[in-house]
Amino acid sequence: MSHVSPRKHTSDAQPVSPERTPLLSLHDVSYLINRQRLVSHVSLDIGAQETISVIGPNGAGKSTLVKLILGLLAPTEGRIEAHQPLQLGYVPQRFSVPAILPLRVKDVLAQADKRRLSREQRDYILERLSLADLLSRQMHHLSGGETQRVLLARALLDKPNLLILDEPMQGLDPDTEALLYAFIDALPEFLRCAMLVVSHDLHWVMRGSRRVVCLNKHICCEGQPAELAVTPEFQDLFGHHYEQPYVHKPHACEHHAPHEM
Ligand SMILES: Nc1ncnc2c1ncn2[C@@H]1O[C@H](COP(=O)(O)OP(=O)(O)OP(=O)(O)O)[C@@H](O)[C@H]1O
Numbered sequence: 001m002s003h004v005s006p007r008k009h010t011s012d013a014q015p016v017s018p019e020r021t022p023l024l025s026l027h028d029v030s031y032l033i034n035r036q037r038l039v040s041h042v043s044l045d046i047g048a049q050e051t052i053s054v055i056g057p058n059g060a061g062k063s064t065l066v067k068l069i070l071g072l073l074a075p076t077e078g079r080i081e082a083h084q085p086l087q088l089g090y091v092p093q094r095f096s097v098p099a100i101l102p103l104r105v106k107d108v109l110a111q112a113d114k115r116r117l118s119r120e121q122r123d124y125i126l127e128r129l130s131l132a133d134l135l136s137r138q139m140h141h142l143s144g145g146e147t148q149r150v151l152l153a154r155a156l157l158d159k160p161n162l163l164i165l166d167e168p169m170q171g172l173d174p175d176t177e178a179l180l181y182a183f184i185d186a187l188p189e190f191l192r193c194a195m196l197v198v199s200h201d202l203h204w205v206m207r208g209s210r211r212v213v214c215l216n217k218h219i220c221c222e223g224q225p226a227e228l229a230v231t232p233e234f235q236d237l238f239g240h241h242y243e244q245p246y247v248h249k250p251h252a253c254e255h256h257a258p259h260e261m
Contacts, residue, residue, distance in 0.1 A: 021048040022083045023162060023194050024069070029078035031064055038064045040218040041078070048084070048161065051195040053205040056215035057237060062198045063093065065215060066166050069196065087116075089160030089193075091151045093167045097139040105142070105150050106135040112157030121190050122157060128183055129153045145176035152180065156191055165197045169204075177201075202238060214238075 024046045031039040039061040046052060056062050067073040068080065070090060097103050109131075114122075126132060129149045134142065142150065148168055155163060165184070169177045181204055184195065199205050205212055206225040213222040214234055221233040228234050 020050065022046075023048045023050075024083065024086065025081045026069070027079050027081065029068060029075045029080060031061075031068060031073060032076045037217060039068065039215075042215070042219055043078075044213065044219070046162070046194050046196065048194055049192050051197065051210040053210050053212045054196060054198045054215055055200070055202065055205055055212060055238070060216045062215055063166055066090075066164055066196070066198060069162075069164060084161065086162055087158060087160045089155030089158055089163040091148065091155050091163075091165045091168045093170060093198075095147055095151055099140045101140070103139045104135070105131065105137050105139060108139060108150055108154050109135075109157060112154060116159040117157060117190070124188070125153050125156050125191075130179075145172045148172060148176070148180065152183075159191065159193075161193045163193050163195045165195065165199075167198050167200060169199070169201060 022045055026042050026044040029039060029042045030037060042065065044052075054062050054065065064073065068075055070088060109126075117125075126135075129152060131149060131153055134146055134150065137146075139147070139150070152165075152168065163184075169180060172180070184197070185208070187193070197210075206229060209224060211222065212225055212228050214220050214228065214237065216237065220237070221228055221231045223231075
């Protein structure tokens with residue numbers, strides 16, 4: 001990818017956890033077209049095994065940001081820097097195969113580089129994503145959920161170090177959605193990688209300890225779900241759709257219950 005320059009990282013005195021070892025940095029990246037700014041001054045570091053969820057309203061520039069990271073678009077301002085050679089995996093929002101094109105599931109999966117995983121590891125992916133019965137089916141006959149499972153398997157078979165999922169659960173039934181979320185939430189060690197997940201599913205996004213980036217052309221707020229949920233920027237954009245689960249926080253005042261005195 002021409003816009004990304006791999007750079008050797010010199011070791012600092014501070015040890016960095018594997019999750020936080022830098023993989024990719026966006027430096028003040030903007031994308032303009034026809035004098036319209038679709039992405040504005042985005043700076044973002046992605047750690048080597050970090051999961052980042054990207055949320056934002058329709059038209060906020062999320063897919064444009066994904067295309068910039070994939071190298072399908074070049075930043076018109078700023079730059080993207082890879083700290084290690086990138087192996088990208090991508091599951092798009094939509095994928096349709098024309099009925100006229102014969103393409104079986106096994107043809108799609110066969111495009112992956114077989115040298116990157118062992119046979120057992122490849123079988124594990126197919127088994128976890130329940131693909132055994134689909135292998136001979138035509139892609140254009142698959143349902144939305146089946147297609148997303150195939151695309152996720154295809155992406156993982158290349159053992160990416162950065163997996164980008166652009167609203168992968170759109171239109172899926174709750175069972176398929178739960179299956180895919182459970183799978184990406186607990187990838188086995190041999191598939192552990194950085195993930196950037198664009199999602200409108202606030203209940204998944206705000207669960208757990210993934211870093212959340214809220215994009216509205218620029219990054220309007222980011223952080224851990226609990227920190228983010230109380231920011232005015234998040235409240236403005238999503239407050240009416242998302243109620244933070246009640247969390248009891250012990251307070252630090254001096255009074256004691258009678259039995260403690
Ligand atoms: N090539 C283009 N030329 C002009 N405008 C574009 C182009 N591509 C995207 N846009 C506009 O840029 C804005 C951002 O689009 P983008 O697809 O990145 O948003 P998004 O956050 O992914 O939206 P959604 O949540 O609806 O998928 C939209 O208003 C879109 O119409």
